Amino acid sequence: MDSTAAAWSNADAYLSDLLVGHDPDLEAALRAQRAAGLPDIEVAPVGGKLLNLLARISGARRVLEIGTLGGYSTIWLARAVGPDGRVVTVEAEADNAAVARASIDAAGVGDRVDIRIGRGVDVLPTLVGGFDLVFIDADKESNTIYLDWAAKLGHPGTVVVLDNIGREGEIVREDSTDPKVVGTREGLRMLGEDLRFDATALQTVGVKGWDGVAIAVVV
Numbered sequence: 562m563d564s565t566a567a568a569w570s571n572a573d574a575y576l577s578d579l580l581v582g583h584d585p586d587l588e589a590a591l592r593a594q595r596a597a598g599l600p601d602i603e604v605a606p607v608g609g610k611l612l613n614l615l616a617r618i619s620g621a622r623r624v625l626e627i628g629t630l631g632g633y634s635t636i637w638l639a640r641a642v643g644p645d646g647r648v649v650t651v652e653a654e655a656d657n658a659a660v661a662r663a664s665i666d667a668a669g670v671g672d673r674v675d676i677r678i679g680r681g682v683d684v685l686p687t688l689v690g691g692f693d694l695v696f697i698d699a700d701k702e703s704n705t706i707y708l709d710w711a712a713k714l715g716h717p718g719t720v721v722v723l724d725n726i727g728r729e730g731e732i733v734r735e736d737s738t739d740p741k742v743v744g745t746r747e748g749l750r751m752l753g754e755d756l757r758f759d760a761t762a763l764q765t766v767g768v769k770g771w772d773g774v775a776i777a778v779v780v
Contacts, residue, residue: 594631628699632661704748
């Protein structure tokens with residue numbers, strides 16, 4: 562089979578059907594997001610399941626999410642922390658947060674989720690540390706700011722997930738002027754050089770195109 566975007570998408574759908582399955586609450590969250598006109602930039606179903614598994618494997622009970630959008634990934638994380646856990650999710654846009662709040666509540670995990678509305682640079686300094694997992698999926702230009710706060714608000718052993726690091730392969734271009742590419746490169750460089758992190762990264766292909774994710778631990 563040729564390696565094409567269509568083939569990647571078909572393989573992703575196969576894996577999602579096999580390993581994630583049908584989930585009415587998550588699918589309703591996506592429908593609400595589409596109906597509200599929010600961008601189609603949430604994690605893929607297999608990516609949501611990965612977040613859920615990472616939280617469960619690490620035993621995370623306090624999770625910080627930077628970038629709520631419509632609440633799809635938030636639901637995955639809230640399920641992972643269990644009824645005694647807590648997810649604090651930061652969303653810059655109040656309209657997005659309202660869509661997310663409704664979907665999170667409808668999924669039955671609203672009591673586990675605290676949505677903080679505002680720019681990450683303003684909200685993060687107000688939070689109390691001790692997070693066990695930090696998921697960063699917001700404006701790429703601020704990746705280094707978010708990673709710095711992930712280390713400050715985490716502890717040794719905190720899992721840090723930085724999304725969208727593939728950028729269609731543009732990350733190798735030192736001459737790129739795309740702020741998303743520049744921000745991604747700076748975030749990856751920070752993960753490689755900052756002694757507070759031990760990290761790796763994986764390229765991915767699928768319904769979201771050619772992309773990837775970096776996974777780190779605070780040391």
